[in-house]
Amino acid sequence: MGIDAAPTTDRRHRRREETIREIVDVAVELMGEHGAAGLSLGDVARRMGIRTPSLYGYFDSKNALYDAVFEQGWRQLADDVTVRWALPADESRRVSRDELAEFALAAATSFARWGVEHPAYAQLMFWRPVPGYEPSAAAYAPAVDVSTRGVKAFEELRDRGLLRADVDLGEAFRQWTVLIAGVVSQQLSNAPHESFDDGTFTRGLPQLVAMFLQFYGPAPRARRTR
Amino acid sequence: MGIDAAPTTDRRHRRREETIREIVDVAVELMGEHGAAGLSLGDVARRMGIRTPSLYGYFDSKNALYDAVFEQGWRQLADDVTVRWALPADESRRVSRDELAEFALAAATSFARWGVEHPAYAQLMFWRPVPGYEPSAAAYAPAVDVSTRGVKAFEELRDRGLLRADVDLGEAFRQWTVLIAGVVSQQLSNAPHESFDDGTFTRGLPQLVAMFLQFYGPAPRARRTR
DNA sequence: GTCTATATGACGATAGAC
């Protein structure tokens, strides 16, 4: 173990991580072309210019690769939604209820948009399309994290008055996921080639969010006219 | 062409239909065990006690079999929902709004229940899990029929006062399908082994229907207290 | 209509040389 043993290890490690990342990206690319269940290791290797067995230096099995895709998908989605959804952290009352509602819609929209625009990931993350594969606990972790942070965000929305004080946050968040999963699922199943902005189902998302907020929100107030 | 040519033809025809039906049923059974995309013709033949090539006397390809499953699924679902959802056809005003709401909930429930309790069909009908397969126009017909009848039912619900007079029925029905597809999809993806009655997501369906009716229904009226 | 036999090819995965 010379003086540069550690740096060498790091460099090798970094290179390895890059290769792993490339395998996952190519896999996602191919899943987009042939469907999540249509992935083949031969195709992955071919597109990378290597041989199939070389992949086994990085993944123990095909399902391990699916696991990496699943995990990376949730990480990307989490990043994407977090970036687009930053609640103004200033004094609570400076943010009007309408503004909060817009933040909620923005969060729902960025989530659904990511799903529709990344159908390969979405199939694996929101459905169960691959026989014999189900995500490991480790791969699930980022998904759980998204959920946890979602409930926390709901808590804040409640404290700031967008949701009624007496709502069950866990239940409300679950219903929230049903709405978004429903939109993504219907769009991808029935009209996968439509863009998010023009989608038959995605265009209804603002209404669904309004529906949700009317139900879980506080005031009886003035009636929407449409 | 003897006098019994027609009966003989009929008998043969009937026998053939029975075999086709059996193939489809076995296929659904296996899809339930290995996932929709995990279906293999060898397994189908084995379970029927015949050889794989014999299947080609009834279906031109594996995708043709998927098509038959898809079509039969929508037919069964349509029958199931129709049986459970018979709007009282008497004088309109004899049926209270609460009763109409219960009918709507019953329809949603029977639909979602069928999906959750027939996951093999549901995967194929609501998702796109099989690489290279997409339903033919013929297979889609019963699905379109369900949709058409759904919109008609919504029309009646509007005429009877459960929905506001100015709602866009097509849009409302689409949102309705999003809610139900969302429930089925979330339940099957995240907790496929839970029963419909105890399902984490299915249990929220009544709330979703209430949410929907509050949004698309008429009266501002008294506020729900939960 | 159902069978045997077979064509043809892909797949995931492993062994062992370099």
Place this chain on the structure above:
DNA sequence: GTCTATCGTCATATAGAC
């Protein structure tokens, strides 16, 4: 780490005997 070679399995589909 990547390769060649290969194992064993399974797939869809066809040809032709019975």
